[in-house]
Amino acid sequence: MxxxxxxxxxxxxxxxxxxxxxxxxxxxxxxxxxxxxxxxxxxxxxxxxxxxxxxxxxxxxxxxxxxxxxxxxxxxxxxxxxxxxxxxxxxxxxxxxxxxxxxxxxxxxxxxxxxxxxxxxxxxxxxxxxxRKAKAISLLEQLSSRELDVLRGLIDGQSNKIIAHALDISPRTVEIYRAKLMEKLQVRSLSEVLRIAFAAGLVPMD
Structure with missing residues (x-):
């Protein structure tokens, strides 16, 4: 104890x-x-x-x-x-x-x-x-700047197409970045991604 x-x-x-x-x-x-x-x-x-x-x-x-x-x-x-x-x-x-x-x-x-x-x-x-916050921050620090851009789009509820348009890349490229960031964050679903983002303070709390 x-x-x-x-x-x-x-x-x-x-x-x-x-x-x-x-x-x-x-x-x-x-x-x-x-x-x-x-x-x-x-x-x-x-x-x-x-x-x-x-x-x-x-x-x-x-x-x-x-x-x-x-x-x-x-x-x-x-x-x-x-x-x-x-x-x-x-x-x-x-x-x-x-x-x-x-x-x-x-x-x-x-x-x-x-x-x-x-x-x-x-x-x-x-x-x-x-x-939890320290672990989440440590995971996010592994992401590249472009992967973070894609993550922010996902946090905002944007589709791959909208994210692609905003970043001036193709939807297929967004899919690749999305797959890479989920691999680095060791998750399999978007809800798990969002939990990490919340824990790290990346998502502002109202």
Missing amino acids: TTRRIYIVDDDLAVRTSLEYLLSMIGESEIRCFDSGDSFLESAPLLEPGCLLLDLQMPGASGLQVLSTVGGRPTRFVPIVLTGEGDVSVAVQAMKLGAIDFIEKPCDHLKLMTAVEAAFTQQAASTAEEQ
Whole structure:
């Protein structure tokens, strides 16, 4: 089983100790505590991906400042913010910066454990998505510029004849390029081609 890493960032020793004890019940977990946002940010580049439990009100770098640096990168850290202020506007701002949930102190144990499990689920999904994207990009990089032109025509739903006219080549040549690009992409159908294009970001999402 993959080790699930949890990073607790809070300037209150009692809170850190309590959270560490509670979260140690999560199987295959590795927990590290930081007494400030500054100390976490200093270590962050060398840390493995994990769930981040982050206090919003701390001396030095605040929770929002930490989020502005590491938030929005769920394949690295999935943040859950802890607030003792009950300030909904600050919590909303934190979620805009990448936090997936906010929990008021003192933490409800069940809600906290549920949020942490959700964070790991989201991180696994984000990592899998990144891997699919990287593989798709790698496959597309094998295509020649002309094969990419044909692919874009296929993405737009154009027939071989229309693609041929736009590229000033024959429909038969389009068929050849189409066969070559499908061979390089290791697929047998147009739907599989489109899935790769979507995964790589070649097709804009509305």
